[in-house]
Amino acid sequence: MEYTDAPEPPLTEATMQCPLCGHTLPKNAQRCDRCDWVRTNEAVSAEGKASDAVAVLLSIAPGLGHIYKGHKLVGLLLLFFGTPVAVGLALLAATGTAGFAIFLLPIYWFAVMFHAYSIDDRVPADKYDAREQY
Numbered sequence: 001m002e003y004t005d006a007p008e009p010p011l012t013e014a015t016m017q018c019p020l021c022g023h024t025l026p027k028n029a030q031r032c033d034r035c036d037w038v039r040t041n042e043a044v045s046a047e048g049k050a051s052d053a054v055a056v057l058l059s060i061a062p063g064l065g066h067i068y069k070g071h072k073l074v075g076l077l078l079l080f081f082g083t084p085v086a087v088g089l090a091l092l093a094a095t096g097t098a099g100f101a102i103f104l105l106p107i108y109w110f111a112v113m114f115h116a117y118s119i120d121d122r123v124p125a126d127k128y129d130a131r132e133q134y
């Protein structure tokens with residue numbers, strides 16, 4: 001026998017595979033000891049969905065949704081830099097395209113909203129991790 005990496009023990013009733021790296025873990029494992037997979041329980045993901053919706057609503061003002069989710073730097077950049085630049089460019093382009101470039105703005109807007117929706121929610125993770133587990 002060679003001493004390379006030990007083979008994964010076979011899956012049984014009491015074990016599960018890490019969804020990220022496939023490492024065999026106890027069935028009730030909260031995190032993987034090989035990669036950074038962490039179990040997200042129902043309560044947290046439900047909360048995550050609610051905040052996704054709020055983040056999209058806040059993105060009416062592009063950047064607020066990101067700030068709400070804890071991405072303050074990205075949010076402030078969008079709010080005070082990205083959006084004025086996007087509006088300026090669209091207006092500039094609109095003068096050369098008989099106004100059609102104005103339709104670029106909703107695309108930018110939707111992109112920001114979609115990003116606010118899909119970006120990781122940092123706020124609950126910080127709260128719970130800091131207090132409960134360490």
Ligand SMILES: [Zn+2]
Pocket residue numbers: 018019020021022023032033034035036037
């Ligand atoms: Zn893993």
